[in-house]
Amino acid sequence: MPRDEFQQSLADLRSEVLAMSDLVADRLDRALTALETVDEATAQVVIGGDDEIDRRYLELESTCIQLLAQQQPVAGDLRFVAASFKILTDLERVGDLAVNLAQYTLEADRKRFAEVDLSAIGDLATALLDDAMTAYRTDDAALCHEVAARDDELDSLCQRASQRVVRDLIEREVADGDSWAVERLLDDVSRLLLTIRDLERVGDHAVNVAARSLYMIESDPTLV
Template sequence: MARQDYQQQLESLREDVLYMSELVLERLRMSFDALEQKDEGLAEEVIQGDHEINQLYLDLEQDCIDILALQQPVAGDLRFIASTFKIITDLERVGDLATNLAEYSRNAEQDLYPEVDVQGLGDLTHEMVEDAMDAYATDDPDACREISRRDDDIDALCEEASQTVVRDLLEREFDEKSSEDIETLMNDVSRLLLTIRDLERVGDHAVNISARTLYMIESNDELIY
């Protein structure tokens, strides 16, 4: 009976982590919608809901500690617990980034660079996190490696988007603009650059999740370093 209880603890832990990921992904999607629609109500919902993700993280962290202390897992089970401990940290940080994006949407004045496809970048990074958690759910090492490869594309797209913004700033004429206009412009540019940076970080966390999942499955640290 004790062994059955132990296995149930492991299964429940995985299920709870997957639930946390669903909540994080939902908040991330809401933050994208708030950005696109400049919806302050939606942004506020993401911001106020961050405490729920933080509490889930703390609860799951305690579950991991309890299993380690009481069950003393070894081999594959130990890798599962250790990897899960790291993965929930990445999920919590994706939740923080969703909050950041929601904050940016509350203060954005205008869409300065329609050629910068923020929604497209958001879709790609959201999909990476979703696929990383699917790999965790199904023990899929090939998916882990594929997600890591996709991160290079995200990095290149984010770099291109940032360069578009910086290049435009360098080419602008500011002589006829008031100091207030310039300040508004710079605030909007700053928020856009921070948005691009945070989307890139979402992709990085997806890679971290994949790296820990690969280690969990194969005891292989090739994606960690």
């Protein structure tokens, strides 16, 4: 493959990775909206759309493998293809987390623990992912470091939300001595804690994207 054609293939790969990121971000946003508004129809759309994300992931994974195997890129081009390959995996997993959130919408009772601000946690998680993909798109090393730093804020929000849920469980229900009520509450507590955990994992994947982008830009994935 001539050099100009190869460079165009790399540009096309970046565009396709960004397009997949847009799709995943849309599904994550829909899942969060469904969870907040108890919109079961939107939740079903997110769940039903997971196959499209998986299909795009496999297609782009194949593209990366072909570029690595057939063209044997070196230096910066090699780092770019390798980073893109890894970023695709993070995006696919965020898509899976969006499906989890949609499924929680169908199962959880959001009237209970309504004071837990999932929207704030979700907004921060999606912002981190968006910034990480912006860093990938623009080769912005400084933004990679910013994403990693702001993930501490997301971790803190998730920790406080989890602690509040557990505290309320003890204060509001266990003291009543109604074993059946406690069992029902534990189901909702488990789902809510899983929701918080999955939002935290979105942030973790955003940090992964930032680290892989930093490796692509500076040949060093260390985010400090």
